[in-house]
Amino acid sequence: MTDTMRAIVWPGTGEDLRIEQIRVPQPQRGEVLVRVTSCGVCHTDLHVMKGEVAFPSPAVLGHEISGTVVALGPDTPPVRGVDVGATVVGAFIMPCGECRQCLRGRDDMCLPFFAQNRLKGTLYDGTTRLYRQDGSPLSMYSMGGLAEYSVVPINALAPLRGEVPVVAAAILGCAAFTAYGAVHQTAALQPDETVAVVAIGGVGSSIVQLARAAGAGKVIAVDISDEKLAAALELGANHAVNSSSTDTVAAVRELTGGAGVDVAFEVLGRQETFEAAVKMLADGGRMVAVGIAAGASTANVEITPLVRRGLKVMGSFGGRTRADLPAVIDLAADGVFSVDDMVTRTYALDSARDAFDALARGEIHGRAVITMEN
Incomplete structure (x- = not known):
């Protein structure tokens, strides 16, 4: 694995996305390094780009991913099948597992997730995992999935199973996961x-x-x-x-x-x-x-x-990650939820700007995904 990777960087409101070569992130305790296969194209990222949702810039956006686990952080044991070599899906709500809300099963209300990640663009020690080559920090929107590698809290991951195609499976981490929370938990x-x-x-x-x-x-x-x-x-x-x-x-x-x-x-x-x-x-x-x-x-x-x-x-913001993400994957694996029917466009990482422009114009029905292939 090289020391650098390609990532889509959002410089700030009113500025275009651009591809940069930045440092490969390093996972800390309770975290996992994922080689990203694909990342979904979501309206929430578009809200951030337009300045309609406040978020610190510069940043790497992208918050629903699929990929392969390549490393666990120090003192991080495998949980729920998430281990090196596993093909996984990452949910945008990344529960700490330790706060008052997480302990009562309300992963969707995780206090550090909102206080650190959504407000400050960091993980739960108050620092980001993403840096430019000159050492300047980049904020992370969820796991910052519009990059070749991503650090994700292990509680936000679940292994993919069955015959679900890994590229399309990225949408299970937000589109399907958000819908599942709305249908089964809230309604x-x-x-x-x-x-x-x-x-x-x-x-x-x-x-x-x-x-x-x-x-x-x-x-x-x-x-x-x-x-x-x-x-x-x-x-x-x-x-x-x-x-x-x-x-x-x-x-x-x-x-x-x-x-x-x-x-x-x-x-x-x-x-x-x-x-x-x-x-x-x-x-x-x-x-x-x-x-x-x-x-x-x-x-x-x-x-x-x-x-x-x-x-x-x-x-209803989303599902309860540790319980609902595996449930969503099960529905896809059992053929109840079709990711193939949902994913209608696929873009290369270099074409991320085109993907979000098409989303803004209302041209994408279902979901588009961005792959890390050239």
Whole structure:
């Protein structure tokens, strides 16, 4: 293994991504060095690039990866099958395993993850693992997966199994993992319940698959793109509603006999879609907000219907890594969740800018991945 690697560096808001040769990171206690095979292309990274989500720069972004373990940090025993030589998937929520939230099983609320990684771009000793060749530090967004090698806390990894293709498997660490948390942990979706999925990107498409697998009675896909809606129907949605040409709330209520849906998943993070998702709910329904919003965006919810009709509005950031990431991998290995159907574009590392430009233009349905091949 060489001392340097290629990485995509984000210099800061308003500046273009660029490929650089930086130092290969070294894992510390409780961490693993992964040779990255591929990294997913996610809207959350795009929010960071646009300055819509605050994050320190310069940085290496990329937060859902697949790859091969090449080293364990000092005094780091293998856990849950994560050992040298294992093919693994890395989840964007990287639990410390020791804080109050982790000890009660709420990996998605890990205190050091939010305080150190999301606010400061470091791992849990308060330092980054990524440095330019001149020794200047680079922030890490999750594991900084847009690079040939990545240091990942061992609690954020799970071994891949079955015949799941390793390149496409990267999306299991965010798109599928986020959807799993929304469907099974936050919504606690029950068989025969009706569902609306508002915005059919990578996470929305995953929710469609997982809701069908959980036994939803009816799944209604909502988007402005006919192409994305057609893909959602292929993934198992029963109905598609184009919100650019239709009164979305009225259409969803008509498709449910006027009642509304039991669960609406809002996966875009915009005021209008957030408010529409609440209005789609049946009495006693749950709206699960999954999409990250730009800046300090807000939405209006009518108080009286919320009270009288017993509605619930809940946020869902992701799954509970140590339990849910293996569960997501099992679904993919068993053919319940198809990564092949989800991954619609593949880019080389040198073309990362093209990938995010296409994402920003709304051209990618499902998910795109970036491979570390030339």
